[in-house]
Amino acid sequence: MSAITVRVPAKVNLQLAVGPLRDDGYHDLVNVFHAVSLFDEVTAAEPLDPAPERDPSAAPLRVRVEGDLTGEVPVSDDNLAVRAARALADRAGRSYRADLLIRKSIPVAGGMAGGSADAAAALVACNELWGLGLPVEDLMEIAADIGSDVPFALLGDTAVGTGRGERLAPLETAGVFHWVFALADGGLSTPRVYGECDRLREEAGVAAPTPAVSEALLAALREGDATALGQALSNDLQPAALALRPSLADTLAAGREHGALGAIVSGSGPTCAFLTESAERAHELAALLKDVDGCRSVVTAHGPVPGATVAG
Ligand code: C5P
Numbered sequence: 001m002s003a004i005t006v007r008v009p010a011k012v013n014l015q016l017a018v019g020p021l022r023d024d025g026y027h028d029l030v031n032v033f034h035a036v037s038l039f040d041e042v043t044a045a046e047p048l049d050p051a052p053e054r055d056p057s058a059a060p061l062r063v064r065v066e067g068d069l070t071g072e073v074p075v076s077d078d079n080l081a082v083r084a085a086r087a088l089a090d091r092a093g094r095s096y097r098a099d100l101l102i103r104k105s106i107p108v109a110g111g112m113a114g115g116s117a118d119a120a121a122a123l124v125a126c127n128e129l130w131g132l133g134l135p136v137e138d139l140m141e142i143a144a145d146i147g148s149d150v151p152f153a154l155l156g157d158t159a160v161g162t163g164r165g166e167r168l169a170p171l172e173t174a175g176v177f178h179w180v181f182a183l184a185d186g187g188l189s190t191p192r193v194y195g196e197c198d199r200l201r202e203e204a205g206v207a208a209p210t211p212a213v214s215e216a217l218l219a220a221l222r223e224g225d226a227t228a229l230g231q232a233l234s235n236d237l238q239p240a241a242l243a244l245r246p247s248l249a250d251t252l253a254a255g256r257e258h259g260a261l262g263a264i265v266s267g268s269g270p271t272c273a274f275l276t277e278s279a280e281r282a283h284e285l286a287a288l289l290k291d292v293d294g295c296r297s298v299v300t301a302h303g304p305v306p307g308a309t310v311a312g
Contacts, residue, residue, distance in 0.1 A: 002045060002046045003044065003045035003046070004043065004045075004125045004126075004129045005041055005042070005043040005125070005310070005311045006042050006043075006121040006122075006124045006125040006128075006308050006309065006311060007039045007040075007041050007121070007308070007309055007311040008039060008040050008041075008042065008117040008118065008120055008121035008124075008153055008307065008308040009035040009037065009038065009039055009117065009153070009156055009303075009305050009306075009307065010036055010038040010039070010106040010107075010113060010114060010117060010301075011033045011034060011035050011036065011113045011149065011152060011153070011267075012036055012112065012179065012181075012266045012303070013031060013032060013033060013235060013264075013266060013267050014032040014033075014034050014158070014217060014221075014229070014232075014233055015030060015031070015032040015213065015214050015217050015232070015233070015234050015235070016029065016032075016234070016235045016236055016237055016267065017029060017031075017209070017211035017212065017214075017234070017236055018194070018197055018211065018237060019208050019209065019210055019211040020207075020208040021198055021208070022164075026148070026164040027194060027208075028162075028163070028164070028210075028211060029148075029161065029162065029163070029211055030160065030161075030162060030211035030212060030213050031160065031161040032158070032159075032160050032171070032213065032217060033149070033152040033158065033161055033168075034157075034158045034177070034303045034304055035152070035153075035156040035158070035303055035304050035305050035306070035307060036179055036181075036301040036303040036304075036305060037301040037302050037303065037305050038105055038106055038112070038181065038299060038301045039106070040102060040103060040104050040105060040106050040117050040118055040121065041102075041103040041121070041311065042081060042100060042102050042103075042118055042122050042125055043100070043103075043125065044098045044100055044126050044128075044129045045098065045099045045100075045101070046098070046099075046129065047062070047097050047099050060089075060095055060096065060097045060098075061077075061085050061086060061089075061097065061098055062098075062099050062100065063075050063081060063082050063099075063100040063101075063102065064099075064100070064102070065079075065101075065102045066101065066102070066103050066104065067102075067103055067104030067105060068105075070102075070104050072108050072109060072187060073102070073104070073108055073115070079100075079118075080115040080116065080118055080122075080146060080147060081100050081102055081118040081119050081121070081122035082100065082122070083119065083146055084118075084119035084120070084122040084123045084126075084142070084143070084150070085098055085100065085122045085123070085126045087142050087145060087146060088122075088123055088126050088127060088130075088132070088134075088139075088142055089126070089130075091138070091142055092132050096126070098125075098126055098129060098130075100122060100125075102118050102121075104118075107181075107187075107271055108187055109186075109187020109188060109189065109190075110183060110184070110187060110266070110270065110271040111188065111190075111241075111265065111266040111267035111268045111269045111270065111271045112181070112271055113267065115147070116146075116147050116148075116150045116152075116153050117153040117308070119143065119147060119150045119153070120143055120150050120153035120154045120307065120308045121308045123139045123142060123154070123308070124308045124309075124310065125310075127139060139154055140154060140155075140168075143166075144166040148164045148165040148166050149165060150166075151166050151168055152168060152307070153307055153308055154307045155168055155170065155307045156304065156306040156307025156308070157170060157171075157173070157305070157306060158170070158171045158221060158303070158304045159171055160213055162211075171218065171221055172221065172222050173221045173304055174221075174222060174223060174224030175224030175226075176302050176303070177224075177226055177229065177302065177304075178226075178275070178276045178278055178282040178300070178302050179273055179274065179275060179276070179282065179300065179301050179302065179303065180260070180273075180274040180276060180282050180285045180286045180289065180299070180300050181266070181271050181272070181298065181301060182289050182292070183271055183295070183297045183298070183299065184245070184247075184269075184270035184271065184294060184295065184296055185294070185296045186270070188241060188244060188245060188268055188269045188270045189268075192244065193237050193240045193268035193269065194237070194240070196241075196243055196244055197236065197237055197239070197240040199240075200240055200243060214234065216228065216231070216232040217229065217232040217233075217234075220232050226261055226276075227261055227277070229261070229275060230261025230262030230275045231261075232262075233262040233264045233273075233275065234264070235264050235265055235266075235267075237265065237267065237268050237269070238264065241265045241268060241269035241270060242265070244269075245269060245270050247293065247294035248265060248269060248270055248272060248294070250292065250293065250294065251272045251289070251294055251295060252264070252265070252272055254288075254289060254292045255272065255285065255289060258288045258289070259276075260274035260275060260276060260285060261275045261276060261277060262274070262275040263275075274289075279300070279302065282300040282302075283300055286298045
């Protein structure tokens with residue numbers, strides 16, 4: 001096979017409970033991930049140019065990025081998909097080559113784990129391209145070293161992450177949930193939002209709570225009850241994201257006024273997520289939110305959907 005394409009979903013956090021800052025710079029979390037039908041595609045192809053024995057200057061792993069507003073995605077060795085492919089080659093103990101092409105639809109630095117999704121897709125694509133046949137358990141281990149959200153992008157559907165978010169247990173859900181996502185201009189840096197969360201807690205003299213999963217949320221998922229799920233959504237990073245980007249409060253308020261069952265900042269933001277009762281309501285809400293100040297664009301999606309999957 002000379003090229004493999006993998007499709008990988010974005011995530012929204014249904015609950016993000018942030019505990020104390022650990023010595024390693026991460027926070028203990030309870031992180032309920034939910035994969036939604038907004039996809040990036042990553043193609044891993046055999047390079048067409050001569051092998052490095054004949055051209056020592058050729059990099060073994062190269063990456064190109066296509067799509068809307070991809071300027072902030074690094075095309076260097078720092079790209080998460082390149083890091084993932086390199087980690088996979090290291091695990092296999094050989095120097096493999098690949099040209100990676102990332103087609104982005106997931107907002108960049110938007111709080112929807114787009115970079116992590118691309119890393120997960122690169123693992124699946126290169127595992128296939130290089131004929132390694134590593135089982136998903138091995139890919140999950142490599143994924144956790146690349147980033148806290150990467151294992152979930154392999155798994156998809158709905159799952160609770162503990163530790164720094166990388167230790168996953170799948171959750172039972174019923175039915176389909178319908179979402180609207182309001183994308184903002186520019187991104188928010190995840191470390192900066194976590195830092196602001198710590199700062200706000202310190203300023204208020206509030207100790208970080210021990211994170212615990214919401215029983216109301218689990219029940220709503222099990223029963224496929226969108227109204228109850230809307231009420232149970234929570235994100236401890238939201239006050240920090242709003243402090244850094246005050247206009248997000250207006251976006252969330254507009255969604256609530258127009259009847260969203262729940263309105264929340266997705267992960268570290270700035271994307272805002274709105275839950276609705278049906279696909280039709282999602283399209284209506286999307287049309288109403290398009291004109292809100294600070295919204296770059298609005299998309300609809302449904303969840304849960306599977307994780308990184310070979311598409312061809
Ligand atoms: O794991 P990942 O590299 O995606 O995390 C990005 C940043 O988000 C970390 O450097 C850290 O600042 C913050 N983070 C955190 N606690 C977590 C996950 C991420 O503080 N559990």
